[in-house]
Amino acid sequence: MEKLDLNKDGLITKKEFITAGSVNNGGLPKFDDIDGLGHHYDEEGEYFLHHKEIYHSTPETQDESSYNHPEDIQHFINHEKIEVKEDEMSRIAQGLPEDSNTAKFQKQNQKEHDLIEEREKRIKSIKAKAQKYSPVADEAKRRGDWDGFKRPLDQADRLRKNVPYKYKIRKSFWGEF
Known part of the structure; x- marks a missing residue:
C-alpha cells in the first residue's frame, strides 16, 4: 500500500497505480519466471481444468484405459516433477525454508552422486589394472x-x-x- 500511495493521502488514484505499479519503481511484481503454465499458474490446474474436465468427466471415461491421450501420457510422465515444483513454489510463497525436494537440494545431491560415481569409476579402473598386472x-x-x-x-x-x-x-x- 505504501508503495502505491505516492502522495500518502490514503487513496490510490489510477495515475498513482500506473506510476507506482511499474516494475522500474519497485511496484507490482512481474512473473516472467513462471512461463508456460497458462493462466492457472500450475500445471496440475491447467491439466484438470482444460483436459480432465472435458475428456474425463463421466464415470465411463475415468477408467485406466481411457487415459490414453497424449496430454494424459505427458502429464503422468511429468507428475513427480510437477509435484516437486509446486511444493517448492508454495514453500517460497509461504516463506518456509527449503525442503529436501527443492531444486537446490536436488542439485547438491546430484553433485554428490556424480562424485560418488566418479570415485567408483576410478576404483574400478584401478582394480582392472591390478587384475591385469597381478x-x-x-x-x-x-x-x-x-x-x-x-x-x-x-x-x-x-x-x-x-x-x-x-x-x-x-x-x-x-x-x-
Whole structure:
C-alpha cells in the first residue's frame, strides 16, 4: 500500500497505480519466471481444468484405459516433477525454508552422486589394472629383489624390488661433466 500511495493521502488514484505499479519503481511484481503454465499458474490446474474436465468427466471415461491421450501420457510422465515444483513454489510463497525436494537440494545431491560415481569409476579402473598386472607382480615377487646393474628384461623385472629408477647406464659416466 505504501508503495502505491505516492502522495500518502490514503487513496490510490489510477495515475498513482500506473506510476507506482511499474516494475522500474519497485511496484507490482512481474512473473516472467513462471512461463508456460497458462493462466492457472500450475500445471496440475491447467491439466484438470482444460483436459480432465472435458475428456474425463463421466464415470465411463475415468477408467485406466481411457487415459490414453497424449496430454494424459505427458502429464503422468511429468507428475513427480510437477509435484516437486509446486511444493517448492508454495514453500517460497509461504516463506518456509527449503525442503529436501527443492531444486537446490536436488542439485547438491546430484553433485554428490556424480562424485560418488566418479570415485567408483576410478576404483574400478584401478582394480582392472591390478587384475591385469597381478600375474606379472606375482612373477616379480617370485624372482625376488633386484641385484646388479643390468637392464630389466621384461615387465616382471621392472616390478621387482630395488630396480633402479633409471636403468639406462651410460658408457662414459665422467664424460657428462
